[in-house]
Amino acid sequence: MVSTAFMSLVIFLIYLSHGNARDFIQIIPILGLVFLFLAFLLFISMWFVLGNKYKQQFVIDDDGIYANGIDKRARKISGLTTIAGVPSKQPGVVGVGLLGMSRDQYFLPWSKIKKVVFRSDKHQIKLIQNFLIQIHLHCYNDNYKKVVQLINLNKNLE
Numbered sequence: 001m002v003s004t005a006f007m008s009l010v011i012f013l014i015y016l017s018h019g020n021a022r023d024f025i026q027i028i029p030i031l032g033l034v035f036l037f038l039a040f041l042l043f044i045s046m047w048f049v050l051g052n053k054y055k056q057q058f059v060i061d062d063d064g065i066y067a068n069g070i071d072k073r074a075r076k077i078s079g080l081t082t083i084a085g086v087p088s089k090q091p092g093v094v095g096v097g098l099l100g101m102s103r104d105q106y107f108l109p110w111s112k113i114k115k116v117v118f119r120s121d122k123h124q125i126k127l128i129q130n131f132l133i134q135i136h137l138h139c140y141n142d143n144y145k146k147v148v149q150l151i152n153l154n155k156n157l158e
Helices: 002-017 021-050 072-085 091-102 144-156
Strands: 056-060 064-069 105-109 115-119 124-128 134-138
Touching (some): 002 021, 072 091, 115 144
Antiparallel strands (some): 115 124
């Protein structure tokens, strides 16, 4: 995605340097289609590799909620990406692998939770810190009410 935006900027600068900035406007739909195609490929490849599933474990205590990724496939993919980037001399690939491994664990303190959305019909709870940071809890039928009570109790302590 970043490479598509960078490519668009380079093409724009080339057109601008030749005095054909208006011609660039005609290319914008093509660049948009390329961007959408790359996004679609990314989505399909992640769906194929991970099967639209990512296993996580959650621990709820008085400090907040700890999310820990326990999906072995995702860890292997991050590790293989890091290892594959070293011999290919591509630091970006190594960085992506390391970033994938670093996002395996996350802690969300109660004080940072801005909004909580309960979906009792699906036994889901969404804890929102901001637009980018959200934790989705998928509970079992037998522990959903206990988890709701824990969240309500700790959110009211502030």
